[in-house]
Amino acid sequence: MHHCKLKPICGTLLLFFFLNTIQAQYSNRLEWSSDGNSYYSVKSGSIISISARDQHDSIIIPKEKLIAPGSDTAIAIRRFQFSSDEQKVLIYNNTKKVWRYDTRGDYWVYDRQSGGLARLGKSLPVSSLMFAKFSPDQKKVAYVSGNNLYEEDLATGQIHQLTFDGTRKLINGTFDWAYEEEFDCRDGFRWSPDSKKIAFWQVDASGTRDYLMLNTTDSVYSKAMPVEYPVAGQKPSPIRIGVVDISDVKIRWMNIPYDWVWGSYVPRMEWAAENEDLIMQFLNRKQNQSDLMICHVADGYTQAIYTEKDSAWIDQEGRYYPGYRMGGWDWLAGGKEFLWASEKDGWLHLYRISRDGKTETLVTHGNFDVMDIKLIDEKSGYVYFMASPDNATQKYLYRSRLNGKDVAERVSPLNQQGTHDYTISPNGKFAFHRFSNYYTPQTDEWVALPSHDALDGHKVYNALQAADSTKSNVSFFKVRTVEGVEMDGWMAKPSNFDPSRKYPVVFYVYTEPAGQNVKDNYGIAGNREYIGNMADDGYIYISIDNRGTPVPKGRLWRKCIYRKIGIINIEDQAAAAVEILKWPFIDSSRVAVWGWSGGGSATLNLLFRHPEIYKTGIAIAAVGNQLTYDNIYQERYMGLPQENREDFVKGSPITYAKNLKGNLLYIHGTGDDNVHYNNAEMLINELVKYNRQFQLMSYPNRTHSISEGPGTSLHLKTLYTNYLKEHCPPGPR
Secondary structure, eight states, X not given: OOOOOOEEOSOSSOOOXXXXXXXXXXXXXXXXXXXXXXXXXXXXTEEEEEETTTOOEEEEEOGGGGBOTTOSSBOOOSEEEEOTTSSEEEEEEEEEEETTEEEEEEEEEEETTTOOEEESOTXXXXXXXXXXXXXXXXXXXXXXXXXXXXXXXXXXXXXXXXXXXXOXXXXXXXXXXXXXXXXXXOOOEEEOTTSSEEEEEEEEOTTSOEEEEEEOSSSSSOEEEEEEOOBTTSOOOOEEXXXXXXXXXOEEEOOOOOOTTTOEEEEEEEEOSSSSEEEEEEEETTSOEEEEEEEETTTOOEEEEEEEEOSSOOOOGGXXXXXXXXXXXXXXXXXXXXXXXXXXXXXXXXXXXXXXXXXXXXXXXXXXXXXXEEEEETTTTEEEEXXXXXXXXXXXXXXXXXXXXXXXXXXXXXXXXXXXXXXXXXXXXXXXXXXXXXXXXXXXXXXXXXTOOBSSOOHHHHHHHHOOGGGOSEEEEEEEOTTOOEEEEEEEOOTTOOTTSOEEEEEEOOOSTTOOOOOOOTTTTOOTTOSSOHHHHTOEEEEEEOTTSOOSSXXXXXXXXXXXXXXXXXXXXXXXXXXXXXXXXXXXXXXXXXXETHHHHHHHHXXXXXXXXXXXXXXXXXXXXXXXXXXXXXXXXXXXXXXXXHXXXXXXXXXXXXXXXXXXXXXXXXXXXXXXXXXXXXXXXXXXXTTOOOEEXXXXXXXXXXXXXXXXXXXXXXXXXXXXXXXXXXXXX
């Protein structure tokens, strides 16, 4: 891997951050004051303001002001968000999960001037409101309830319903399962800058078949639990973009070029920095062509302004910028340009694109990937982002000039090697900095930018000075296969390690494009499913990131897995294991592998296809048959089953189940709405067909996390630990 020159910017002893979430919706952004010099938090039930410079806090809304009429206690605060003038605060509580996140609940508005506290949507069911947000003029709040869109006048308390056709299958202002899971699309409506209109998504899932999960424990009669779920090969649920006028509740539908034969996607949509146009990202069914489109709201006319194609796939922009998960578009020069990310030169870089799409400027350049945008500070002329040009297991803060005329500058101190993260104030002057590496516990501090001077003590520097890498049993290594593929890995050695003896090895795998395992973080080599201490018990624990994993090694590394999930990742893992088994202290007769979800799939494939290497496997919530998984994820990386079904079959573990020779423990929740339980039963049928013996544990009504219900987590850990110890005994020989 070749690297560009990156200019360091910072003194010798300086420090960092990332941050815990406080805000009204699912997001990773801090609730900052409008001037960016302070932020808000909750302390003992009160909302406080904290100075970013000295961390001095003061109560701005005491909990006594948050007592609802007819109650003796203050309302509990789950999350909150201020209006732009900071005179009103939206408080979210009594929340319920919708799939992964608690995006449904009750909302209250507290008016700092009048001292009034009122619950929104009083005529609607309790805990039914989603994604409430102030209008830009702060006079109204809009929200979703029952898959319909509503607007409420804060002065009068009058509620106005804006859509009337919402059902379980016709979804206004939010999304179906697949969009939420694979595009991070949850909040599905946007206020216009003048507060007169709302643009929103409508998902029509009426033609999408339901997967029927079966609840067999909450009643003596079983109950079907339907989830609209388009599997690979099925057309996506059609999407429409509507704009509703608040004054007359009339909706105009945008003329987006939806592909009614194959289907297509609109994962991003925002107002185009003014009140007349929308901008959106439009992806074709294969997700290998991205069109950025401007829509004229008055007549719905839509025009593509910027098109990009890729021989593999194009990620939706939120993959690079978690801040986009609840909406956002980065406009520059008063709406004349916007910032966009692309891998078209072989690396993930940022570009300035003109509003008409005709001109572009490369902002970041060189042989490195932008890992995550942290702040666009247009006033100072910089974009702050995370990158790690020289070590794909680490992460650092850089900044580049927005005009693209200079090399990227490293802001994170040179003497702090490891993984950094930051939440940066809107004015670019302060940052909450979080740091750790494999031997230094996670440490948080506040710093000034761009100098990176510590503001509340040199906490990260002191933590590094106190840490001792020689006391850690974790080390990082590179392994090169006979094919010449070099991969990063970590290894946790046993306590009192004796290199003259042989130890069992346990491989932890994920291997797919959705996750990176090998990161220089504190605790990275911990095993949450093992009861006790693997090192003390005498195990070597290893993880390796193969080609196709989302590590900052360039486009080719990540996308060579296209149409080859279950092939390239499996062969890379096995080839790396072959080299590792040559190490003199590895006992090749005691080799285990385990993983969850995509890692469970990899575990099955490795156990079935390389029994000469892997003797024991523990697969949890695995995709056994790629044709059962959702279309957005599986088709993005594998193509369409209608065109290359053989690739899905070749990559699926059930194709090779007959080859099982070692010990298999298979675990799945019957209420898994993500990787459905039919994966387990299809796999069981294949194993039964060929008389392959294995151990099965089904957890009734548990989801993909297998965490619900009393005793579940301990039971799973006990099962995992006992099975591993029995079939891959610990300790040196």
